[in-house]
Amino acid sequence: MNAVPVIIGYALHESLRRRVFLIVLVLTAAFLALYALGSWYAFDSVEEFAEEAPPLAGVDEETLTGATLLGLAMFATLFLGSVLAVFLTLAVVRGDAERGLLQPLVVRPVGRAALLLSRFAAAAAVCTLYVLSVFAATAAITYWAGGWWPDRFVVPGVELAAGVVVIAAFSLLGSVFLSATANGIAIFMTFGAGLVAGLLGQIGEVLRSETLTDIARAASWALPFEALYQDGLNAISSESFGLTSEALELGPFGGAQAGGPWLGPWTLAYLAAVAVVALVAFNRRDL
Amino acid sequence: MPAALATRRLGKRYGGIEALAEVDLTVDEGELVGLLGPNGAGKSTLVKIAVGLVRPTAGSAEVCGAPAGSREARASHGYLAELFRFPGWYSADEVLALHQRLARSTGGESERAELLDLVGLSEARGRRVDAMSKGMQQRLGIAQALVGRPPLLLLDEPTSALDPAGRRTVRALLEELRRRGTSVLLNSHLLSEVELVCDRVVILSRGRVVAAGSPAELARPRGVEVDVDGGTRRFPDAGRDDAPRLVADLVAQGEQIYGVRVLSTTLEEIYLSAVGEDSA
Numbered sequence: 001m002n003a004v005p006v007i008i009g010y011a012l013h014e015s016l017r018r019r020v021f022l023i024v025l026v027l028t029a030a031f032l033a034l035y036a037l038g039s040w041y042a043f044d045s046v047e048e049f050a051e052e053a054p055p056l057a058g059v060d061e062e063t064l065t066g067a068t069l070l071g072l073a074m075f076a077t078l079f080l081g082s083v084l085a086v087f088l089t090l091a092v093v094r095g096d097a098e099r100g101l102l103q104p105l106v107v108r109p110v111g112r113a114a115l116l117l118s119r120f121a122a123a124a125a126v127c128t129l130y131v132l133s134v135f136a137a138t139a140a141i142t143y144w145a146g147g148w149w150p151d152r153f154v155v156p157g158v159e160l161a162a163g164v165v166v167i168a169a170f171s172l173l174g175s176v177f178l179s180a181t182a183n184g185i186a187i188f189m190t191f192g193a194g195l196v197a198g199l200l201g202q203i204g205e206v207l208r209s210e211t212l213t214d215i216a217r218a219a220s221w222a223l224p225f226e227a228l229y230q231d232g233l234n235a236i237s238s239e240s241f242g243l244t245s246e247a248l249e250l251g252p253f254g255g256a257q258a259g260g261p262w263l264g265p266w267t268l269a270y271l272a273a274v275a276v277v278a279l280v281a282f283n284r285r286d287l
Numbered sequence: 288m289p290a291a292l293a294t295r296r297l298g299k300r301y302g303g304i305e306a307l308a309e310v311d312l313t314v315d316e317g318e319l320v321g322l323l324g325p326n327g328a329g330k331s332t333l334v335k336i337a338v339g340l341v342r343p344t345a346g347s348a349e350v351c352g353a354p355a356g357s358r359e360a361r362a363s364h365g366y367l368a369e370l371f372r373f374p375g376w377y378s379a380d381e382v383l384a385l386h387q388r389l390a391r392s393t394g395g396e397s398e399r400a401e402l403l404d405l406v407g408l409s410e411a412r413g414r415r416v417d418a419m420s421k422g423m424q425q426r427l428g429i430a431q432a433l434v435g436r437p438p439l440l441l442l443d444e445p446t447s448a449l450d451p452a453g454r455r456t457v458r459a460l461l462e463e464l465r466r467r468g469t470s471v472l473l474n475s476h477l478l479s480e481v482e483l484v485c486d487r488v489v490i491l492s493r494g495r496v497v498a499a500g501s502p503a504e505l506a507r508p509r510g511v512e513v514d515v516d517g518g519t520r521r522f523p524d525a526g527r528d529d530a531p532r533l534v535a536d537l538v539a540q541g542e543q544i545y546g547v548r549v550l551s552t553t554l555e556e557i558y559l560s561a562v563g564e565d566s567a
Contacts (some may be wrong), residue, residue, distance in 0.1 A: 017376035
């Protein structure tokens, strides 16, 4: 496995030279600046509204605004992290083989498993660092703008990062079978399907429809990045109660489902299964 | 001592298409073998099986005694693919350094300098790949295949993008490799090149070996030509052994001899005869 750090270094070097990191940093800086501006205005408006009209009895406006804003930021972080994960992995096997980049590496005494796992490790490390940084930055901005801090901070960040790592694993698996463009389309459609399932669950919560909620729950577990996102979203306002909690549920990022104690083990088992399928398929693939 | 490359009844099917069938081929230590055949004959498939990029559907292939595709086999060969690319942002030196780490070569900077010199790229050591011509990239590909001094080198169309001077450089390189005792399997369409440098030739057609041997073994006699005062005298049924007697007879007849040529079929004629209509 001595080749693992070499391949990880190669993957990171590739991303650096392709200016993937530069583009991501510039776009993220733009997002954070806009988020800071939006958060400041949102808290300011809520404050003015509370001064002009009597506050809704039992609703904590600060929590309602902060949780809604950070929920939006978590959605954006998941999306941006997923874009990064997909662009780091979408062409690793078939895409690179079609361009002739893979063959000179595979024929070395590296091993296909080491090559695939190294590329996954590189993408997972970069995406985790990115997601944790952006989540921490948005939480800090929310606190700066309105003095609100999430009820739980570490778990939502880790779950968001884990969700993006699942996307990276999907993309790597897809790259064994699909060309880069087809893989990118497939992964983003899968990502969209997961988010739609989450929205369906929120609609089900509001309408008190068990069928919709069950469908959403099944879809979330089939695509665990969505279950992880939902659980993280749920955790940022997990200590809210009463009318504040009810008001949050009616919002665009309310009604998030808690994943429960099996979400972590399930995600690990899921990643292991994806890795096994990808390795078997890659080992059987003619290049 | 196992052969550098040995295939036994090697076969490969892609769905309903038989790319290779019952191919027996050996490249001995220090031997330079040319692999010839028309497009679609299975040459690249054979090379890809040898380096572990493609899995055979029948038979076996071994590299230096280890199953093709195994870690031991991959540590024993260098490979230049027909279609390959290096990351455009790497310099020539960085490409070689990456492959040194992957091949666990301890040659360091001196090996990189030697390889770049061997392929005529010393001046382009720091040049980025995307600023190189196709021919330069191909020469860098050959240098990459030589990293770690592998005992077997598999070259798939190594001169396809090279100009005549570049081809001469590769020919000189192949002769240098022969001197070093490196075994080479050279897949090429350039018959003259193969005829000049290879110890043996294997011709594939429709996935099967249709001719194999040294160029001299494969050649058929086509007579003897003798230049005399009045022009050229041809003896179509004569062979090399008949030449001294023919010259002696002509001298006895009072002819002045200016030149004697023993004629045999060229590799091109052998090739066309072996592959038949496939060459069209």
